[in-house]
Amino acid sequence: QPIIELTSASKTFGETVAIDGLSLTIRPGELVTVVGPSGCGKSTLFNILAGLEEPDAGSALRFEGRSCHAAELLGRVAFMPQRDLLLPWRNVIDNAILALEIEGQNKKKARAEALKMLPEFGLSGFETKYPNQLSGGMRQRVALMRTFMFKRDLMLLDEPFGALDALTRTMMQRWLLDIWQKHRRTVLFITHDVDEALFLGDRVLVMTARPGRVKLEQPVTLERPRL
Ligand code: ADP
Ligand code: ADP
Numbered sequence: 001q002p003i004i005e006l007t008s009a010s011k012t013f014g015e016t017v018a019i020d021g022l023s024l025t026i027r028p029g030e031l032v033t034v035v036g037p038s039g040c041g042k043s044t045l046f047n048i049l050a051g052l053e054e055p056d057a058g059s060a061l062r063f064e065g066r067s068c069h070a071a072e073l074l075g076r077v078a079f080m081p082q083r084d085l086l087l088p089w090r091n092v093i094d095n096a097i098l099a100l101e102i103e104g105q106n107k108k109k110a111r112a113e114a115l116k117m118l119p120e121f122g123l124s125g126f127e128t129k130y131p132n133q134l135s136g137g138m139r140q141r142v143a144l145m146r147t148f149m150f151k152r153d154l155m156l157l158d159e160p161f162g163a164l165d166a167l168t169r170t171m172m173q174r175w176l177l178d179i180w181q182k183h184r185r186t187v188l189f190i191t192h193d194v195d196e197a198l199f200l201g202d203r204v205l206v207m208t209a210r211p212g213r214v215k216l217e218q219p220v221t222l223e224r225p226r227l
Pocket of ligand 2: 164
């Protein structure tokens with residue numbers, strides 16, 4: 001059974017059609033990438049799936065088989081935006097546990113769990129460092145770790161490596177695949193980079209921008225490249 005299903009979703013802002021008749025299905029454990037040029041509606045899709053924006057009337061959204069409003073997804077989805085959003089006054093561990101802490105989980109327990117996860121994210125020995133002492137790639141790994149620690153049904157990653165240089169970005173893609181293969185979480189990864197979408201995705205959804213309208217093309221199924 002799909003974890004999330006969006007059918008004929010549209011979103012209009014005044015005269016602007018941000019998305020138009022978009023459908024997508026995500027099954028548990030998949031890593032699906034969404035690729036498309038700037039302005040094709042990726043952020044709008046992200047906002048709907050993150051529960052921040054309702055699609056227009058006539059759109060159908062289902063979560064784990066039940067029809068629902070986008071707002072109900074707010075508590076079910078963990079998301080990671082393009083900028084790392086680390087708090088500069090908190091060290092690596094305390095940034096990583098932020099989401100759990102806000103949720104009201106025991107801080108000591110969360111810290112212990114984060115400490116155990118550090119090696120996987122290439123952050124061993126950096127637990128007491130502050131964001132300004134880390135490279136861009138390391139900061140994104142802290143943000144990624146925070147998103148993984150927040151045990152939600154669906155992870156939404158919005159261009160998480162977009163601001164990184166090419167080499168760091170390639171390394172981060174491998175990190176993500178390794179971590180994802182270990183944890184088997186359901187991930188939707190949004191990017192404007194076709195190579196990134198093809199490399200990471202079990203399936204790639206291609207969004208295209210046309211003057212005034214946007215359409216989701218048929219999903220492409222690809223073999224995952226062997227690492
Ligand atoms: P992408 O993330 O792929 O660049 P967006 O979803 O941000 O695309 O935007 C798709 C279209 O919808 C663009 O033309 C954008 O200007 C418009 N748009 C997005 N959000 C809003 C908004 N809140 N108000 C008005 N127009 C918007
Ligand atoms: P890069 O694109 O190389 O990753 P950024 O544009 O993210 O770099 O960061 C520019 C500068 O801002 C860096 O010197 C970094 O130390 C600082 N910086 C960025 N994000 C944070 C943060 N969350 N907390 C503290 N400092 C930050």
